[in-house]
Amino acid sequence: MYEDEKLVCEDCGKEFVFTAGEQEFYAEKGLVNKPKRCPECRKLRRKQHRRSRKMYDAVCSKCGAQTQVPFKPVPGREVYCKECFKEVETSSAPQQSEESANTAE
Ligand SMILES: [Zn+2]
Numbered sequence: 001m002y003e004d005e006k007l008v009c010e011d012c013g014k015e016f017v018f019t020a021g022e023q024e025f026y027a028e029k030g031l032v033n034k035p036k037r038c039p040e041c042r043k044l045r046r047k048q049h050r051r052s053r054k055m056y057d058a059v060c061s062k063c064g065a066q067t068q069v070p071f072k073p074v075p076g077r078e079v080y081c082k083e084c085f086k087e088v089e090t091s092s093a094p095q096q097s098e099e100s101a102n103t104a105e
């Protein structure tokens, strides 16, 4: 039989309950380690993990600057640094190009 167990979260230091049901679930999965983090921190970490995507080094096709892109650069495909990407994006947007024509020096 399992009993609810109080554990302390490694991340926030708060106490959380490792319930009997969870313990059973862990045992079924063959997990020997108890959870180190409370459910909130676990959720948070999962979210952060998703956000920290792998970045690839690339060279901007326009200005030649070193930059990083969230996808694997393909030879022959244009890659822009942040600055150039902004330029390319605004110049291709019709409502923006009208505005920049008015403010041209
Ligand atoms: Zn926590």
Ligand SMILES: [Zn+2]
Residues within 6 Å of the ligand: 060, 061, 062, 063, 064, 065, 080, 081, 082, 083, 084, 085
């Ligand atoms: Zn650039």
